[in-house]
Amino acid sequence: MRYESQRIAWWFFATSMLLLCLQIVYGFIMGFAHMGYDVLHDVIPFHVARATHTNLLVVWLLCGFMGSAYYIVPEEVGRELYSVRLAKWQLGTLVFVGVVALVGFHFQWWEGRKFLEIPRPLDWLVVVNVLAFLWNLTMTMWKSPRMTTTSCVLYFGLLMAALLYLPGMIPTDNQTVDSYWRWWVVHLWVEGVWELIMGGILAYLLIKLTGVDREVIEKWLYVIVGLTFLSGILGTGHHYYYIGAPRYWLMIGGIFSALEPLAFLGMAIYAIAMARRGGRSHPNRNALAWTIGCSIMSFVGAGFLGFAHTLPQVNLYTHGTLVTAMHGHMAFWGAYAMLVFAIIAYALPQLTGRKLYDTPLAAFAFWTSNIGMVAMTLAFAVAGVAQVYLERRMGLDFLAVQEEIEVHFLGLVLAAALFAVGIGAYVLQFWRYGLPVGEVERAAVTGDAEGPAPDAAAAEAGA
Amino acid sequence: MLSKTAAKRFFVVGTALCFGAFFLLTLDTLARIPAQTNQETMTDAVVRGKHLWDTSNCMGCHTLLGEGAYYAPELTKAYSRRGPDFIAAMLRDPEAMYPGQRRMQNYDFDEGQIEDLVAFLEWVGRMDLNGFPAEPDLGEVSVPVTSTDSSVARRSDRPQVFNQMCIACHALGGQGGAVGPALDGVGGRLDADYIKRWLTDPFAIKPNSLMPKLPLSDATIVELVAFLSQLKD
Ligand code: HEM
Ligand code: HEM
Numbered sequence: 001m002r003y004e005s006q007r008i009a010w011w012f013f014a015t016s017m018l019l020l021c022l023q024i025v026y027g028f029i030m031g032f033a034h035m036g037y038d039v040l041h042d043v044i045p046f047h048v049a050r051a052t053h054t055n056l057l058v059v060w061l062l063c064g065f066m067g068s069a070y071y072i073v074p075e076e077v078g079r080e081l082y083s084v085r086l087a088k089w090q091l092g093t094l095v096f097v098g099v100v101a102l103v104g105f106h107f108q109w110w111e112g113r114k115f116l117e118i119p120r121p122l123d124w125l126v127v128v129n130v131l132a133f134l135w136n137l138t139m140t141m142w143k144s145p146r147m148t149t150t151s152c153v154l155y156f157g158l159l160m161a162a163l164l165y166l167p168g169m170i171p172t173d174n175q176t177v178d179s180y181w182r183w184w185v186v187h188l189w190v191e192g193v194w195e196l197i198m199g200g201i202l203a204y205l206l207i208k209l210t211g212v213d214r215e216v217i218e219k220w221l222y223v224i225v226g227l228t229f230l231s232g233i234l235g236t237g238h239h240y241y242y243i244g245a246p247r248y249w250l251m252i253g254g255i256f257s258a259l260e261p262l263a264f265l266g267m268a269i270y271a272i273a274m275a276r277r278g279g280r281s282h283p284n285r286n287a288l289a290w291t292i293g294c295s296i297m298s299f300v301g302a303g304f305l306g307f308a309h310t311l312p313q314v315n316l317y318t319h320g321t322l323v324t325a326m327h328g329h330m331a332f333w334g335a336y337a338m339l340v341f342a343i344i345a346y347a348l349p350q351l352t353g354r355k356l357y358d359t360p361l362a363a364f365a366f367w368t369s370n371i372g373m374v375a376m377t378l379a380f381a382v383a384g385v386a387q388v389y390l391e392r393r394m395g396l397d398f399l400a401v402q403e404e405i406e407v408h409f410l411g412l413v414l415a416a417a418l419f420a421v422g423i424g425a426y427v428l429q430f431w432r433y434g435l436p437v438g439e440v441e442r443a444a445v446t447g448d449a450e451g452p453a454p455d456a457a458a459a460e461a462g463a
Numbered sequence: 464m465l466s467k468t469a470a471k472r473f474f475v476v477g478t479a480l481c482f483g484a485f486f487l488l489t490l491d492t493l494a495r496i497p498a499q500t501n502q503e504t505m506t507d508a509v510v511r512g513k514h515l516w517d518t519s520n521c522m523g524c525h526t527l528l529g530e531g532a533y534y535a536p537e538l539t540k541a542y543s544r545r546g547p548d549f550i551a552a553m554l555r556d557p558e559a560m561y562p563g564q565r566r567m568q569n570y571d572f573d574e575g576q577i578e579d580l581v582a583f584l585e586w587v588g589r590m591d592l593n594g595f596p597a598e599p600d601l602g603e604v605s606v607p608v609t610s611t612d613s614s615v616a617r618r619s620d621r622p623q624v625f626n627q628m629c630i631a632c633h634a635l636g637g638q639g640g641a642v643g644p645a646l647d648g649v650g651g652r653l654d655a656d657y658i659k660r661w662l663t664d665p666f667a668i669k670p671n672s673l674m675p676k677l678p679l680s681d682a683t684i685v686e687l688v689a690f691l692s693q694l695k696d
């Protein structure tokens with residue numbers, strides 16, 4: 001940690017972990033409901049559990065991204081945050097809005113549009129909150145002596161994420177138009193601008209962890225985010241096949257979304273290549289494991305499993321089945337959850353001044369959660385393929401099919417238990433690190449050769 | 464070797480071109496959606512129904528246009544699959560239509576709201592969805608070819624109301640729900656008069672029956688009785 005104000009990141013990360021635990025609880029509620037044990041129906045019916053599960057996911061990821069930005073940007077641009085007070089206030093209000101929204105869901109106060117369930121008045125509060133966050137970053141970067149590509153890509157990703165929230169609020173009475181704009185938020189987030197955030201954070205981590213020359217890492221960063229937008233923007237069409245939009249989307253969406261895995265493949269090759277190329281090894285192997293793991297699992301979950309159902313001929317049958325849930329879990333986990341885990345694994349030793357990274361607990365958390373998630377994905381996959389086959393191809397009744405596949409949800413819940421143990425270990429590790437009392441250091445603590453004038457230092461490190 | 468400036472140019476130009484194309488396609492799509500979704504038939508009732516659909520978060524359990532949750536049936540074609548009476552009965556009391564099954568929220572809608580939701584589902588069902596949902600293409604194959612005997616009526620020969628309502632709980636020829644007994648050979652088991660009384664009011668015969676009193680007109684009952692009676696083994 002080189003700047004006092006980076007400490008604020010810890011509070012965002014802690015909030016993130018807390019919300020993640022809550023998200024998992026709601027996941028289990030739905031898993032049991034699918035198994036036939038909808039015991040909480042009168043208190044927390046399925047649609048309440050679902051809205052809570054997915055919104056918690058989005059909020060904890062955003063919290064993690066904000067924490068990452070507050071941690072990374074000061075170091076990248078070489079000055080303290082513009083205002084730590086604003087950052088604190090912003091976290092407080094974000095948590096407040098989040099809690100109101102989640103409690104509101106339990107009283108069925110919502111908009112009922114998947115992933116954008118938060119009611120309109122709260123939407124505006126979220127916008128104001130994110131504007132405050134962006135203002136803080138903008139002023140930090142504006143007043144700083146230098147810009148780096150990494151910080152710019154991260155900043156641009158966050159800015160676009162905020163702007164793309166707005167189309168989701170365009171009022172309309174037509175279900176198709178409603179859905180059309182909803183995808184501007186949902187798709188252009190996860191398969192567009194969030195990938196910039198991902199690219200920026202990964203680049204930062206790779207620079208720190210592998211010691212490869214910044215110029216090289218940032219050059220490839222441009223190529224990857226270029227590929228992302230080249231395929232991802234028109235790839236939005238893969239959600240427009242069957243919602244009442246023109247037929248040409250079958251062609252456009254099919255072709256461009258089929259190219260989307262390239263960006264994820266690029267990300268994986270890039271991370272692995274840089275790690276190999278790195279001259280010196282950073283002692284925090286655990287953070288490197290999460291970083292490389294993120295790039296690989298995002299390719300599997302988003303790239304490979306996304307491709308599996310993105311062609312219109314396949315999507316005609318899999319559209320809106322558990323196959324989508326399979327892909328959703330692995331993609332969010334690989335690309336974004338692991339990303340937040342990676343930056344936390346890297347930042348905690350600096351923030352708290354303790355070096356717990358090569359403890360057995362850290363390795364256990366990594367392997368258990370990943371194996372658990374792969375098993376969950378398999379359970380969803382079997383259930384989803386069976387559903388597609390029986391319901392969509394043989395024409396059996398929906399509920400009859402659901403009864404057939406109940407047993408796979410037993411598999412899901414068991415896999416999820418393993419996953420939850422892994423997450424528990426990670427959170428325990430987080431707890432053990434304790435509060436952010438680490439000292440602000442000018443020199444390298446962890447073999448990190450980048451001094452206060454990063455450009456010169458980076459060149460030296462690359463040599 | 465690729466330079467950083469070239470990489471940056473690739474990113475900026477690529478993004479600008481793609482976004483430009485996407486923007487133009489969006490304008491075109493928004494211009495075409497009204498025709499493709501029959502927007503002129505979007506009555507006030509439909510709009511109110513859409514509002515109810517959103518504020519009730521039906522998408523938290525169901526999919527519509529393939530979007531939503533995977534816990535309850537896809538509703539895009541619910542109107543033609545089940546018909547307005549069944550849907551209305553379902554919304555009045557979900558437990559009545561699917562006793563002992565996965566549970567739907569009971570919303571206590573009033574009759575006006577139910578009409579609005581039914582109108583909304585009817586409007587959605589008429590959209591041109593480029594072929595979604597696909598006809599099950601393996602269905603015919605799965606029915607044994609030996610079933611040429613007249614007892615297993617083909618789907619298209621059945622009364623419409625049978626395919627809409629009864630099939631939700633009863634199977635025939637191996638397809639349909641499992642709430643009630645399969646109706647294969649029911650004409651051999653029960654006589655026409657009994658079936659008629661049963662359909663008119665199941666509770667008169669069996670007070671704790673799981674079969675609800677369905678909204679059937681007399682003409683429909685006659686049609687159904689004729690159909691069921693000829694289902695003999
Ligand atoms: C990190 C990146 C990604 C994440 C987090 C992600 C997540 C999701 C989620 C949550 C859904 C369900 C959305 C809804 O129904 O509201 C979805 C749908 C979909 N995704 Fe992804 N995805 C990612 C990348 C990709 C990629 C790269 C592809 C294609 C190659 C892809 C193809 C699809 C398709 C075709 C659907 C629609 C499924 C359907 O018709 O039901 N996704 N994705
Ligand atoms: C660990 C326990 C978990 C369980 C048991 C679980 C279970 C479920 C279930 C049953 C659904 C609803 C599917 C439906 O509509 O029927 C769901 C939705 C979802 N969950 Fe989880 N989940 C868990 C953890 C997670 C995690 C860690 C993530 C993210 C990394 C996640 C992301 C999602 C997403 C994105 C959806 C929406 C999927 C879609 O609409 O296609 N879940 N989850």
Ligand SMILES: [Fe+2]
Nearest residue numbers: 187191236238
């Ligand atoms: Fe997408």
